[in-house]
Amino acid sequence: MPRLRRVSAQQAIRELERPGFVQARQRGSHVVLKKQTPKGAIGCVVPLHDTLAVGTLRAILRQAGVSPDDFMEHL
Numbered sequence: 001m002p003r004l005r006r007v008s009a010q011q012a013i014r015e016l017e018r019p020g021f022v023q024a025r026q027r028g029s030h031v032v033l034k035k036q037t038p039k040g041a042i043g044c045v046v047p048l049h050d051t052l053a054v055g056t057l058r059a060i061l062r063q064a065g066v067s068p069d070d071f072m073e074h075l
Contacts, residue, residue: 004057004068007075009048012057015074016044016064033064 007015013023013031021033021044029048034041044063047056061071 004054004072005075006051006054007057008051009046011075012046012052012060015071016046016060016066018074019066019070021064035064 009031013033016033017023019035021035021042024032024034024043026032031046031048032043033046034043042063042065044060046052046060049056052060058068061068
């Protein structure tokens with residue numbers, strides 16, 4: 001199980017687009033990503049910081065319903 005590491009906001013957005021998330025909107029320094037599933041829409045918010053802290057990244061992945069292992073596998 002690879003540990004989460006600090007990544008840039010752009011890397012996080014690119015990796016979340018891989019499983020089907022699309023950028024719905026941006027307001028200031030936060031990008032909202034959405035994905036349609038059979039159970040309904042899933043959304044997550046990514047702050048456009050230079051690097052995301054590990055706790056912030058973990059919270060984003062929890063919102064998105066993506067496991068840290070799947071996320072780190074493609075980095």
